[in-house]
Amino acid sequence: MRVAMIGTGYVGLVSGACFADFGHHVTCVDKDGAKIESLQRGLIPIFEPGLAELVESNSREGRLDFSTDLAAPVRDAEAVFIAVGTPSRRGDGHADLSYVYEAAREIAAEIDGFTVIITKSTVPVGTGDELERIIHQIRPNAEVAIVSNPEFLREGAAIQDFKHPDRIVVGTENVRAKDVMAALYRPLYLNAAPILYTGRRTAELIKYAANAFLATKITFINEIADLCEKIGADVQEVARGIGLDNRIGPKFLHAGPGYGGSCFPKDTQALIKTAQDHAAPLRIVETVCAVNDVRKRAMARKVAAAFGGNLRTKTVALLGLTFKPNTDDMREAPAIALVTALQDMGAKVRVYDPVGMEQAKTVLTDVTYCEGPYSCAEDADALVIVTEWEQFRALDLDRLMQIMACPVLIDLRNVYWPEDVARSGFFYDSIGRPGPTSLAKQPVKRLALVG
Numbered sequence: 001m002r003v004a005m006i007g008t009g010y011v012g013l014v015s016g017a018c019f020a021d022f023g024h025h026v027t028c029v030d031k032d033g034a035k036i037e038s039l040q041r042g043l044i045p046i047f048e049p050g051l052a053e054l055v056e057s058n059s060r061e062g063r064l065d066f067s068t069d070l071a072a073p074v075r076d077a078e079a080v081f082i083a084v085g086t087p088s089r090r091g092d093g094h095a096d097l098s099y100v101y102e103a104a105r106e107i108a109a110e111i112d113g114f115t116v117i118i119t120k121s122t123v124p125v126g127t128g129d130e131l132e133r134i135i136h137q138i139r140p141n142a143e144v145a146i147v148s149n150p151e152f153l154r155e156g157a158a159i160q161d162f163k164h165p166d167r168i169v170v171g172t173e174n175v176r177a178k179d180v181m182a183a184l185y186r187p188l189y190l191n192a193a194p195i196l197y198t199g200r201r202t203a204e205l206i207k208y209a210a211n212a213f214l215a216t217k218i219t220f221i222n223e224i225a226d227l228c229e230k231i232g233a234d235v236q237e238v239a240r241g242i243g244l245d246n247r248i249g250p251k252f253l254h255a256g257p258g259y260g261g262s263c264f265p266k267d268t269q270a271l272i273k274t275a276q277d278h279a280a281p282l283r284i285v286e287t288v289c290a291v292n293d294v295r296k297r298a299m300a301r302k303v304a305a306a307f308g309g310n311l312r313t314k315t316v317a318l319l320g321l322t323f324k325p326n327t328d329d330m331r332e333a334p335a336i337a338l339v340t341a342l343q344d345m346g347a348k349v350r351v352y353d354p355v356g357m358e359q360a361k362t363v364l365t366d367v368t369y370c371e372g373p374y375s376c377a378e379d380a381d382a383l384v385i386v387t388e389w390e391q392f393r394a395l396d397l398d399r400l401m402q403i404m405a406c407p408v409l410i411d412l413r414n415v416y417w418p419e420d421v422a423r424s425g426f427f428y429d430s431i432g433r434p435g436p437t438s439l440a441k442q443p444v445k446r447l448a449l450v451g
């Protein structure tokens, strides 16, 4: 089948490459000329494990190409996906649909014959209805079906998620469109991925409800972690104790510095707005957002607590900047609010991330970018693990002890065992586990410790 993918970002590029890998012919279109040019030269503009190989093999075999002009690809396509961004609208938190509507107007001008137009972008309930109106306004006799097919992939595991989804949600009542969607996804349901056919508005809501639920689960365990710290309980054991219950499940129960990323913050806000507009407010989701917002800055107070609340003249080294490992995506990363809060408290900040540094430089200024975890830690008063990249899981604590000004490790992802770190002489604090541990009970300047 001929497919046009409008928008070649994280979702469009991964989806396009995967559909090509299923055997379809896909053209990925983007307005960003530099991005398309680099893809045409075989360079991948984002970091996503396995993506470069997938793009390379499908381009070489002639099933995947790239263009800045949607005219020809749309005219030839039976299926046109819209995978452009839907960021938060400045000022009110509604989803900004201007990119989606612009893409729809451009598509409308080019469609030729029966065409299924599919929103893969996360769009509020009713957007499909509006797209139908826009397209028929421009082309009153166009033969189109507008389908909602929300995407659930996770950055960092996007190809695995796309090829082995828990479910595929298809929102349409149109029988011809259902056949096209079934043909597109046939290789997946041969592997037994359930396709859930539903109404278009229901499909649109499923995506937001899923993200809001996951954000709620994370926020719930984060608040339980805070309680654990007050009462001397261990949040990891609590999470295991509740996660083994099949009704709850173990995923999204890792306490940390608060959720971030390109989806949860904006999607929860947009859902809240939709619900308010329909006089059915979602109080739980409103609270989740409020709790998560204040949590990121609260992490800076956790760092300051190691120094009696005062970070003036202190140098804090952060390991990990992206909102999660295995991506270079810095959108709404907790590290951003954490850096600002640390700087507000007077700290100098050094940072290192394995792949997110270039993206970070566009949002974080006044920090020192370092070449590796150890150069970042050199002469720092505290080392903070912000993102749990694999390479931060087995740091050489003896080496850190030698090079840091003060042996303080604040682990916002609970990747170390408190006893192990304490044994090596560090002052250590983590999330929701029995209080700060250290041999000396207070952070002590390295010279005093070793001398």
Ligand SMILES: NC(=O)c1ccc[n+]([C@@H]2O[C@H](COP(=O)([O-])OP(=O)(O)OC[C@H]3O[C@@H](n4cnc5c(N)ncnc54)[C@H](O)[C@@H]3O)[C@@H](O)[C@H]2O)c1
Binding pocket: 006, 007, 008, 009, 010, 011, 012, 029, 030, 031, 032, 035, 083, 084, 085, 086, 099, 102, 103, 106, 120, 121, 122, 123, 151, 152, 153, 154, 155, 262, 263
């Ligand atoms: N990133 C994720 O993990 C993820 C997961 C599921 C769903 N989503 C949703 O998918 C959508 C896309 O997200 P993303 O992270 O891929 O965004 P992105 O910002 O990485 O990519 C969007 C791309 O669309 C391009 N674009 C905008 N208008 C265009 C137009 N008229 N024609 C051609 N190209 C255009 C932009 O240049 C950009 O390259 C969003 O609605 C998002 O909520 C994202």
